[in-house]
Amino acid sequence: MQVKRRADYQPPAFFITNVELTVHLHPHSTRVQSTLHIKRNGTHQHDLVLDGEQLNLVEITIDNQTVDHHKVTDTALIIPSVGDEFILSTVCTIAPDSNKALEGLYLSNGVYCTQCEAEGFRRITYFLDRPDVLATYQVTVHGDKKVLPTLLSNGNPVDKGDNDDGTHWVKWHDPHPKPSYLFALVAGDxxxxxxxxxxxxxxxxxxxxxxxxxxxxxxxxxxxxxxxxxxxxxxxxxxxxxxxxxxxxxxxxxxxxxxxxxxxxxxxxxxxxxxxxxxxxxxxxxxxxxxxxxxxxxWTGNRVTCRDWFQLSLKEGLTVFRDQQFSADMTSELSNRIKHVRVIREHQFAEDASAMSHPIRPDEVIEMNNFYTVTVYDKGAEVIRMLHTLLGKDGFRAGMDEYFKRHDGQAVTCDDFVSAMQSVTDLNLTHFSKWYSQSGTPEISVTRKREGDKTLITVSQRTPATADQQEKEDLFIPLGFSCIDATGQQYQDRAGKVTNGILLLDQQQITLTYDQQESELIPVVLANFSAPVRIKQSLDSTELLAIFLHANDDFNRWDALQQLYDWCISQYEANQQVDETIWEGLKSALSSEKTNFELLSECLIIPSFETLCQSRTNINVETLNAAREQFVREFAERFEPELLAIYQSISLADYHYDQQDVIARRCKNVVLAHLGRLQQNSELVQQHYTQSDNMTDTLGALKAAQQGHSDPFNALMDSFGERWKSDPLVLDKWFSLHATTEREDILSHLTMLQAHPQFSIENPNRVRALIGSFAFYNTSGFHALDGSGYEYLTDYLINLDSSNPQVAARLVTPLTQWQRFNKHHQHKMKTQLARLLEQEGLSNDVYEKVSKSLAYESSAE
Missing domain, CATH: 3.30.2010.30 (Zincin-like)
Known part of the structure; x- marks a missing residue:
């Protein structure tokens, strides 16, 4: 398999400035006529090499002269001895109805659709299918007027008409130069x-x-x-x-x-x-x-686009940050922040710790589709957020203005973006830029020591070696930081190194000096999750509860309780009990927020199995899962009266999607999930389901029933499935609930569900809802001791990979994260990865992830 490296980037040998496409749609013989205005880039004698896959070339001319000295391969059209500027015309045919990979132009469910990012345009016509070739497009789409009354493409509609054969056409013009990955065509009814x-x-x-x-x-x-x-x-x-x-x-x-x-x-x-x-x-x-x-x-992707796919975070990390800002303004800043942090901790930290670790600007890849990761998107957004923190709101806006001023209409790099930000600040961003090139999750250690009349708090950083990088450098990390005592009194360090609540950790270690206090000072670190790092510090239960009760930052408060839950679960893992004083402390803490439904609902969510895995190594799945279940059940039993009181205090009128109602509804359903674990509340869950006038409460009741006994849950699921059996999108929720239910016969149950009329291996939503939910979130089923869950997923992936390798590559992820588990599970998971690697015709998408994962075995041992 050919490895592509960022260091090997070369500018295109030719540019395409204008594109004219005429597309005659047909299920298995769509005709694509392409006219390309091409210019040589510089002085050289290279052949013209155009990307193309699964195309049937019918005709080719240059400046209206037939070309007979070309060469066609499985991946390219090669034409030697071309001029410096010319017009290339080709006619190709493609078969949209047999395109099950859903890349390029495909026909599904009566709709013609394109997906060209990252390298799908080469499945439509021969082209320089790379993001740094920008052209204007004029596209004319022809289709059967009765079957396809709607014919769409990029830009503005400029003309339309009817043909004598019952077809019609619409012409579209996009005046803005764009790369081929942004081309689109849709036709249907x-x-x-x-x-x-x-x-x-x-x-x-x-x-x-x-x-x-x-x-x-x-x-x-x-x-x-x-x-x-x-x-x-x-x-x-x-x-x-x-x-x-x-x-x-x-x-x-x-x-x-x-x-x-x-x-x-x-x-x-x-x-x-x-x-x-x-x-x-x-x-x-x-x-x-x-x-x-x-x-x-x-603007962040289209008007200013990527020079090459290694720069993907240039558009995706930046745009994720922007949509996070928007969502926080439209809804709730706290809930949004916690939502994004869960993604980072459960998925991105796991990716960092696996064979697929890579920087937000990767250095090499086999299959470009494998770049679409939580690291590039979500960690990329966290890096942008750190820039926003460092520059401030106005400074960041000034940097964005400069970025667009410099690069509108261009294909650029992550360095170009940082350079624009550098132009508006005196802060040297050279050190900060290492976030773009270094993989892994930094670990921040915080230690305390009393010395004479002062307390010394030392903050240090290290980034563990990752599969792709053994040597690490210190990073420039903005840490949200404050210091309190047990009563909540705030303290400032003597040298004023913490400014506006931020400690700039720009070296391996920084020591803060505080005046000695009677009580122990408590560092409150990572306010608002100011950087994508792990925090390592020794805080006892009393100190964690003090942070929850007194910290200024609500994220810190939530996080302190999550850490306390994690510690409690670790006690059960070790066959120990949780002290009564901790239970009393939890009851008091939660009671203090009983009317603050937003923070309360977040704090009532116990860390998931996936989150707990991030603070552990050599995981015994059965022990950890059982410990978590023991804790959440005892939580429900001990706090049942308080939970019932909260549930009954939340009263909502008819459904409205507004923020206060959303917060209240969420809190009520989180509480119900706890109550649903207790058999005596099955009637309450049933009543919640019956009285629901919206899908949020309906699904809340189903999830609560899922936590309890099987009979009530199965009855509600039968009712739900019957009501929504003809609505695939709603039924995806039903598939997902079935797939995540812990039951002894889960594998045969999954097989039965695959025979459901609404399930199709060709539909990614259905596959993700059923198979993906099982692999990612059914702890006991997927991680069955005999390895049957791993084998089941592998069998499915072998079948799926032949038709849709993109989805298969995403679903193989849980298997590639074997490093976290004990030797028994590691062996079972790697056995199935080896089976996958042995498959003849395995796609590049799956091959890359599996081969890297198995190669990591030797380096990890």
Missing amino acids: FDLLTDTYTTMNGKQVALELYVDKGKLDRGQFALDSLKRAMKWDEQVYGLEYDLEIYMVVAVDFFNMGAMENKGLNVFNSKFVLANPATATDEDFFNVESVIAHEYFHN
Whole structure:
């Protein structure tokens, strides 16, 4: 397999400045006529090499002259001896109906759709399929008028007409040069929801939202979210939309969440369709967040794009940060922050500790699709957030303004972005830039020592070796930092090294000096999760409770309780008990926030198995899972009266998606999940389900029933499944609940569910809901001692990889994280990875992850 390296980047030998495409849609013989205006880049004699895969070349001309000295391979069209500037025309045919990988142009469920990021355009026509080749596009789409009344592409519609054979056509023009990965084409029969938006400079933009027939009532929230995102981007960043029309299309068969194609965003239906009956509060949140994310890409990704795919975090990390800012402004800053931290701790830290560790700007890859990781996206967003912290709100905005001023219409690098930020600050960002090139999760150690009339608090950093990098350097880390005593009194260090609540840890170790106090000083570290790091310090239960009761930062308060829960679970792992004083302390702490539903609901969520794994090595799955279950059950038993009182105190009228109701509803359902563990509350859970007028409460009841006895849960699931059997998106929730239920016959149950009429291996949503939920979140089933869960996943991946390697590569992730577990589980997991590697015709996507994981075995031992 060929390894691609960032260090090997070379500018393109040729540029393509203008593209004219004419596409005649047909299920198994779509005809694509391409006319490319090509210029040589510099002085050289290289052949013209265009990317192309699974194409049938019918015709080729240069400047209207037939070309007969070309060569076609499985991956390229090679033409020697071309001029410095010329027009290349080709005609190719492709088969959209047999394209099950959902890359390039494919036909699914009666809809033609494209997905070209990262390297899908080469499956449509021959091209320089790389992000640093930017061209303007004129696209004419032909299709059967009855079957395909809607024909869409990028840009503005400029002409349309009918043909004599019952087909029709629409011509689109995008005046903004873009890379091929942003090309889009969609054709089908949709319902259409329309609106307009007037920009800050008075330009009226037509908004069009296309959804499956009969789903129009589920599209309004997405359209309203788009308008909020457009307004927010103007207000916060001064960025205005630049075309006459903005289109969003929702399709059910889509590998990703959504795609930011210029002016024509293609969305997975689950991130567009929402109404109270079918969507939870979390679904509404995700619709608004993803709609905003793809819109924000119009500037951070489209107008300024990546020079090469190693720079992916340039657009994704930055845009994730922007959508996080937006969501915090639209909803709740605290809940949003905790949501993102859970992703970092459960998934990104795990990736750092696995064979797939890589910096946010990776150095090498085999398959570009494997770049779409939590490290590039979510850790990338944390690096941008640290820049925002260092520069401040106004400084960051000034840096963004400079970035667009310098690079609008260009394909650039992460270094270009940092350079723009450097231009607006006296802070030297050279040291900070190491975050882009160094992988791994830094560990911050905090120690205390009394010495004479002072207390010394030493803060030090180290980044453990990772699979891809053995040697590590010190990083520049902004640490949210404060110091309190047991009563909550705040203290300032003598030298004033902590400024505005931030300690700049720009070396291996810093020691802070405090005046000696009667009581022990308590360092409160990582306010608002100011950096993607682990904190290592010895705090006892009394000190953790003091932080919860007295810290100024609500994230610190939540985190202190999470640490205390983790410690309690570790006691059960060691066959010890939790002292009564700790239970009393927990009761008092939670009681103090009984009317603060937002913080309370977050604090009532016990760390997941996945989170607990991040603070442990050589994990005995059965012991840890049992310890957690023991703790959460005792938690429910001890606090049942208090939980019932909270549940009964929350009264809501008819469903509304507004923040206060969302917070209250979340708290009530979190409380119900605890109560549902106790058999005596099964009637309460049933009542919650029956009285629900919205999907949030319905799903809350199902999840609560899942924690208890099987009979009530199965009855409710039968009711839910029967009601929503014809709605695939809603049924995905049902599939997921089945897949995460801990039961002895889980594997045969999964097999039975695969025969459900609404399940299809060709639909990524269904596969993720059933197989993905099992692999990622069914602890006892996936990690069965006999290895049957690992074998089941592997069998499925072997089948899936032949049709959709992108999804297969994502679902193999739990197997590749074997390093965390004890030798028994490691052996079982690696056995299945070896089986995968032996498969003939294994995709590059899966091969890269599996081969790296198994190669890590020798370096880890």
